[in-house]
Amino acid sequence: MTESVLKRIALGEKSAVRDCLDIYGGLVWSLARRMLHNIDDTEDIVQEIFVDIWKNAGRYDSRVASETTFIAMIARRRLIDRIRTVNRKITAASLDDIVVQQSDGRNLDPLIAIEAKEVAEVITTLRPEQQQVLYLSIVQGYSHQEIAAVTGMPLGTVKTHARRGMIEARNALGLGDEMNSSEAAA
Amino acid sequence: MSEDENVLLVDLLIQEAVYGIDDAEASELRGLIGTGERDNSYEFTAACVALAHLGQLESLPGNLRARIIANSDNYVGSYRSNDQPDLQNIGDPAGKAWSSTWWGWLGWAAAAAACIALAFTTLTDRVRAPEVVDKPRQPLSRALNPDKRRQELMATAGDVVTALWIKGNVGPTVAVSGDVVWSDAKQAGFMRLGGLPVNDKEKSTYQLWIFDESQDEKTPIDGGTFDIDGSGETVIPIDAKLKTRKPKMFAITIEKAGGVVVSKREKIAAIGKIET
Numbered sequence: 029m030t031e032s033v034l035k036r037i038a039l040g041e042k043s044a045v046r047d048c049l050d051i052y053g054g055l056v057w058s059l060a061r062r063m064l065h066n067i068d069d070t071e072d073i074v075q076e077i078f079v080d081i082w083k084n085a086g087r088y089d090s091r092v093a094s095e096t097t098f099i100a101m102i103a104r105r106r107l108i109d110r111i112r113t114v115n116r117k118i119t120a121a122s123l124d125d126i127v128v129q130q131s132d133g134r135n136l137d138p139l140i141a142i143e144a145k146e147v148a149e150v151i152t153t154l155r156p157e158q159q160q161v162l163y164l165s166i167v168q169g170y171s172h173q174e175i176a177a178v179t180g181m182p183l184g185t186v187k188t189h190a191r192r193g194m195i196e197a198r199n200a201l202g203l204g205d206e207m208n209s210s211e212a213a214a
Numbered sequence: 215m216s217e218d219e220n221v222l223l224v225d226l227l228i229q230e231a232v233y234g235i236d237d238a239e240a241s242e243l244r245g246l247i248g249t250g251e252r253d254n255s256y257e258f259t260a261a262c263v264a265l266a267h268l269g270q271l272e273s274l275p276g277n278l279r280a281r282i283i284a285n286s287d288n289y290v291g292s293y294r295s296n297d298q299p300d301l302q303n304i305g306d307p308a309g310k311a312w313s314s315t316w317w318g319w320l321g322w323a324a325a326a327a328a329c330i331a332l333a334f335t336t337l338t339d340r341v342r343a344p345e346v347v348d349k350p351r352q353p354l355s356r357a358l359n360p361d362k363r364r365q366e367l368m369a370t371a372g373d374v375v376t377a378l379w380i381k382g383n384v385g386p387t388v389a390v391s392g393d394v395v396w397s398d399a400k401q402a403g404f405m406r407l408g409g410l411p412v413n414d415k416e417k418s419t420y421q422l423w424i425f426d427e428s429q430d431e432k433t434p435i436d437g438g439t440f441d442i443d444g445s446g447e448t449v450i451p452i453d454a455k456l457k458t459r460k461p462k463m464f465a466i467t468i469e470k471a472g473g474v475v476v477s478k479r480e481k482i483a484a485i486g487k488i489e490t
Contacts, residue, residue: 032430032432033432037290040290040291041290041291042286042287042290042291044290045282045283045286045290046283049274049279049282049283050478051432051479053273053274053279053282054271054272054273054274055268055271056274057271057272057273057274057275057278058268058269058270058271058272059264059268061272062264062267062268071275071278071281074274074278074282075278075281075282075285078282078285078286079285079289082286082289082290083289085290094431096265097258097261097262097265100261100264100265101257101258101261104257104260104261104264105257108233108234109234111233111234112233112234112236140265140268140271141485142463142485142487143265144265144266144268147262147263147265147266148266148267150262150266151262151263151266162263163263163267165232165233166232166260166263166264166267167263167264167267169233171233190228190232191224191225191228194228194231194232194256194259194260195224195228197259197262197263198255198256198259201258201259201262
């Protein structure tokens with residue numbers, strides 16, 4: 029039986045590198061393009077992400093996570109690190125793109141598409157304002173101040189939606205302890 | 215931990231997951247966590263939100279792909295396990311000071327598992343040797359046409375599962391309709407399909423893939439090849455090459471004539487997910 033592509037990489041199977049790029053290259057590239065759209069060294073960052081993936085492939089365990097989320101997690105950490113070194117500003121063009129759009133599942137690997145769709149369905153259970161703030165902060169990378177400027181919400185309201193949205197999303201996704209979270213949300 | 219400290223802890227974890235944290239914040243976070251287990255659930259939540267908003271994927275540029283492959287020689291096949299960095303430290307400016315305990319990893323893994331369970335509740339316990347299909351166990355009436363045989367299956371099998379087709383990544387003019395039904399007991403199933411374009415049999419074929427609990431998601435069961443000869447709805451028997459257990463998803467890809475052993479999933483005509 030064929031091992032997961034990450035397990036094959038961890039075992040030193042060089043052909044698995046190409047398979048990994050076939051399956052997840054678009055995912056990582058698209059995440060990077062979405063998060064670093066004004067940064068001109070996206071290709072270098074993506075290359076660094078894949079080095080992180082090669083190095084950590086041995087830690088992947090299919091019993092506890094899909095490869096998609098494992099790789100998305102690694103990619104986001106590297107991308108956030110890069111974003112923190114660049115003072116990215118909102119452009120007029122990017123303002124026009126600020127709408128909350130869920131994945132339509134097109135052009136995705138079937139498994140990624142299903143995963144994205146189901147997670148999107150969970151996210152839609154949040155309040156629209158929370159969805160908007162999470163989208164702008166997590167996907168677009170906007171600061172709370174930038175979100176307040178873009179949406180017209182008071183800064184305090186943005187912070188409240190961001191915090192409660194994350195806590196509620198975490199709980200809706202079954203990732204956290206609701207009792208502790210509600211205490212923390214107080 | 216006091217209530218105020220707990221609130222601050224959550225604030226820092228969310229900050230880290232969404233925007234990252236600086237050295238001072240990392241130090242503060244370490245102080246709050248102490249010797250406890252690091253909570254990665256907010257990072258995982260953020261990854262899920264990003265995944266939900268992926269939209270259409272762009273292809274990895276060819277030149278970048280070539281660079282990554284060339285560079286991978288330095289890591290894949292030559293990397294020593296004791297060189298591996300702690301996953302928690304990737305992209306974390308203060309991460310080297312984090313506890314790199316196995317328990318920390320387990321915390322992330324548990325969070326990850328919880329999320330993935332939303333999409334693939336049966337991806338675990340898949341390492342089983344595939345069984346060759348010992349069909350037909352209870353053959354359906356071969357004299358009947360596929361539509362009648364489908365109806366017979368629906369009427370006689372008590373374990374039939376159904377999934378509706380949705381369009382894959384084929385062109386926008388394609389509007390796939392219909393469903394797929396499957397019975398584990400009879401090891402038989404049928405696709406009811408409408409809207410798929412007629413394929414040039416000399417060049418291409420449609421091929422069905424079955425994602426079930428017995429196979430890794432990267433190696434779904436070959437469900438057979440078929441052609442679309444005309445417009446309108448057609449019913450096609452599934453020709454599973456391995457014994458199928460509790461299918462979760464079906465996918466139809468477009469392949470070269472004759473079909474393939476492993477699909478690159480470049481052209482996905484339709485996807486059908488069993489609703490639980």
